[in-house]
Amino acid sequence: MASFSQGGGVLKKRSKTEGTRLKVGLGACGIAAGAMNVFEEARKTVEENDLPIRVERTGCIGMCHHEPLVEIEEKDGGRILLGEMTPEKIAPIIAQYMENGHIDPDNIVAGTDYITENDPFFSKQYRIVLSNCGTINPESIDEYRETGGYEGLARAIREIDPDEIIREVLDSGLRGRGGAGFPTGLKWKFTKQAAGSPKYVVCNADEGDPGAFMDRSTLEGDPHSVIEGMTIAAYAIGASDGYIYVRAEYPLAVSRLKTAIRQANEAGLLGEHILESDFSFDIRIKEGAGAFVCGEETALLASIEGERGLPRLRPPFPATKGLWGKPTNINNVETYASVSRIIQNGASWYSGFGTEKSKGTKVFALAGKIRKGGLIEVPMGITLKEIIYDIGGGIKEGKRFKAVQMGGPSGGCIPESLLDTTIDYDSVTKTGAIMGSGGMVVMDEETCMVEVARFFLEFTQNESCGKCTFCRIGTKRMLEILERITNGLGREDDIERLETLAQSVKSGSLCGLGQTAPNPVLTTLRYFRDEYEAHIKEKRCPAKQCRGLISYRILPEECVGCGVCLKNCPVDAIRGEKKQVHEIDPKKCIKCGICLDSCRFGAVEVR
Amino acid sequence: MDSTLKNVFDSFQGKKEELIPILQKVQERYGYLPEDAMLEVSRFARVPESTVYGVATFYAQFRFTPIGENRIMVCRGTACHVKGSVGILEEIERKLGIKEGETTPDGRYSLETVACIGCCSLAPCVMINKKVHANLTPQKVAKLFKKD
Numbered sequence A: 001m002a003s004f005s006q007g008g009g010v011l012k013k014r015s016k017t018e019g020t021r022l023k024v025g026l027g028a029c030g031i032a033a034g035a036m037n038v039f040e041e042a043r044k045t046v047e048e049n050d051l052p053i054r055v056e057r058t059g060c061i062g063m064c065h066h067e068p069l070v071e072i073e074e075k076d077g078g079r080i081l082l083g084e085m086t087p088e089k090i091a092p093i094i095a096q097y098m099e100n101g102h103i104d105p106d107n108i109v110a111g112t113d114y115i116t117e118n119d120p121f122f123s124k125q126y127r128i129v130l131s132n133c134g135t136i137n138p139e140s141i142d143e144y145r146e147t148g149g150y151e152g153l154a155r156a157i158r159e160i161d162p163d164e165i166i167r168e169v170l171d172s173g174l175r176g177r178g179g180a181g182f183p184t185g186l187k188w189k190f191t192k193q194a195a196g197s198p199k200y201v202v203c204n205a206d207e208g209d210p211g212a213f214m215d216r217s218t219l220e221g222d223p224h225s226v227i228e229g230m231t232i233a234a235y236a237i238g239a240s241d242g243y244i245y246v247r248a249e250y251p252l253a254v255s256r257l258k259t260a261i262r263q264a265n266e267a268g269l270l271g272e273h274i275l276e277s278d279f280s281f282d283i284r285i286k287e288g289a290g291a292f293v294c295g296e297e298t299a300l301l302a303s304i305e306g307e308r309g310l311p312r313l314r315p316p317f318p319a320t321k322g323l324w325g326k327p328t329n330i331n332n333v334e335t336y337a338s339v340s341r342i343i344q345n346g347a348s349w350y351s352g353f354g355t356e357k358s359k360g361t362k363v364f365a366l367a368g369k370i371r372k373g374g375l376i377e378v379p380m381g382i383t384l385k386e387i388i389y390d391i392g393g394g395i396k397e398g399k400r401f402k403a404v405q406m407g408g409p410s411g412g413c414i415p416e417s418l419l420d421t422t423i424d425y426d427s428v429t430k431t432g433a434i435m436g437s438g439g440m441v442v443m444d445e446e447t448c449m450v451e452v453a454r455f456f457l458e459f460t461q462n463e464s465c466g467k468c469t470f471c472r473i474g475t476k477r478m479l480e481i482l483e484r485i486t487n488g489l490g491r492e493d494d495i496e497r498l499e500t501l502a503q504s505v506k507s508g509s510l511c512g513l514g515q516t517a518p519n520p521v522l523t524t525l526r527y528f529r530d531e532y533e534a535h536i537k538e539k540r541c542p543a544k545q546c547r548g549l550i551s552y553r554i555l556p557e558e559c560v561g562c563g564v565c566l567k568n569c570p571v572d573a574i575r576g577e578k579k580q581v582h583e584i585d586p587k588k589c590i591k592c593g594i595c596l597d598s599c600r601f602g603a604v605e606v607r
Numbered sequence B: 001m002d003s004t005l006k007n008v009f010d011s012f013q014g015k016k017e018e019l020i021p022i023l024q025k026v027q028e029r030y031g032y033l034p035e036d037a038m039l040e041v042s043r044f045a046r047v048p049e050s051t052v053y054g055v056a057t058f059y060a061q062f063r064f065t066p067i068g069e070n071r072i073m074v075c076r077g078t079a080c081h082v083k084g085s086v087g088i089l090e091e092i093e094r095k096l097g098i099k100e101g102e103t104t105p106d107g108r109y110s111l112e113t114v115a116c117i118g119c120c121s122l123a124p125c126v127m128i129n130k131k132v133h134a135n136l137t138p139q140k141v142a143k144l145f146k147k148d
């Protein structure tokens, strides 16, 4: 069995190395920030100067706020992480490092000799699912195997009886990471016991929560861990075919998965007679086509079958009647990736993390008005406050925290007063939000909570498949009310109307989409009712966001007449001579806020 | 049937479960789903044409009209929303003189919105032809179009 070194601190010294390596974080986010150019420049520098250093690619290490990221793995296994890299910076850094081992500390964001056990970004995290993400080359099966990858599968096939694997997953306490938190081992047991064959194993990689990217990063950074988890599931359950349903907007994840599947096949770890046993298992990729409801398991299965993605009534659950009516086990990406580590390291190792009812770790995508946004993995039981302030570094630009959104369109907004809430399924549910799949969007004083509720309703209303009347029409009515309130036309009884509608939509919908769609409205009504009242009664938006309720003006005593606002105003609503006080024409102003953002003298006021 | 379509069909067996992947491939080749192709797809997959339309209209990915040379997708996810993606979308609409869902008359640009690109911690984001542009501001939008 592999040692405890699986996972652990984010940047650990490596015990085994093969000389100096330079690794560029080439996840979709790194590439967006320009990492591809850095990668090419580094390659060129090394080739042209024939330097003894290998340039490689890796996935997302999670410090998205410092992208593009480059890691130097030193000869002795030490690791140095360089942030905000550019093609211009990287060549001289390589040259100097190769000459005398020195790197200008300004470029270093972290490193084994530089941090810092006490940097809470690292010390409060524990990486199990993400242990390889951003450290290995995701396109190399060998690197995955060097970290102990596929040992779990080998152990499963050679040493353990399928029922015992299921027991081990049960004992680990792992609960589904796709949102609802159903015990994974139990689901496997049901699928195994169900009559019918063949049986299927499906991976839900639809990642519908708009504002989340945990599954994308896992698939891009460590695709083999998901394939291994699925194969273990198939062996335990007795399935011979698997599908990964991936969201349409993730082309890089699809291409990495394809590579990984091919490699696993070639290595005899997938396909016919896996590891020379009687067990055979194939995995196919299905790309989604842009429908949020297809993240719901029964709709997802309909979509794989080539149908419109309409949810089906449960029970029967997919475990008994799934794909083509056959027993089907469906789990989320992170669930399968966790399974690989559990079988590799043992159930008791895993259940050593977390709380009594929520074991292990959870990956979160931290975004919004947070200073250090990124991909993090924390032990269950940590508080929201620790995540937001210690790991995330608090709110951007010294603004005041207002809420954190968890669970996306099915979830809710948790206010400051509840920041001591611990991360476990039951505590998060108590707040009215849900654990969800791991999206965490932080909001500050400048976010209008009524507008956020409107935003989510617009989303669910759009994505409702239309099968259930309450979901289709009810969400539309709720959206109309929210639009009216944010436009300054709210009526006295609108809050009650929203509450009544919310209950009907919840109870009158077949699937989770409708059943949870009112949650963003209900939680904002619960914690931010005063904002709703200010909009309705005082025709005022406290966050100064709702355009129907605000106006912009230039403060004559602050304006120096620099003309920047005039130049930037997209609708020519600003007048004024150079060096003279400028003025906004309220009739032309569209309240886009560009003048406010571009004025360096604080001369623009919103009211 | 034209050779492009034949090419697409060659990599499939003509089973119903392949309907979505077939439509995806057809759209990849033509940029949209042409009417004639829909009929051929229905024959090939042995399902009624109404089923092909039923499936194609259900999923947001499929289009029935051609798109511009450059495809702009503005993220409207939660993280991008709280970081001002509305302003980005409006600025692009003004710059190009078209609204979301439209194509410029010269056929150079199509403007769409998307639920989330998955680069949420670099919000707000816009994807132009598979390349993601992150940390945008309305002021930076102008630069996006200078390069192409």
Ligand SMILES: Cc1cc2nc3c(=O)[nH]c(=O)nc-3n(C[C@H](O)[C@H](O)[C@H](O)COP(=O)(O)O)c2cc1C
Binding pocket: A175, A176, A177, A178, A179, A180, A181, A182, A184, A204, A205, A206, A207, A208, A209, A292, A293, A294, A295, A296, A297, A298, A330, A331, A332, A333, A335, A437, A511, A512, A513
């Ligand atoms: C509207 C809706 C959207 C969903 N979207 C996702 C998703 O994007 N990814 C996911 O893993 N689960 C999603 N789920 C949950 C799945 O239905 C299912 O519970 C999950 O895939 C089971 O896997 P798990 O037990 O490993 O969590 C969604 C559910 C609903 C109702």
Ligand code: FES
Binding pocket: A210, A211, A212, B075, B076, B077, B078, B079, B080, B081, B115, B116, B117, B118, B119, B120, B123, B124, B125
């Ligand atoms: S919210 Fe825009 S990239 Fe995810």
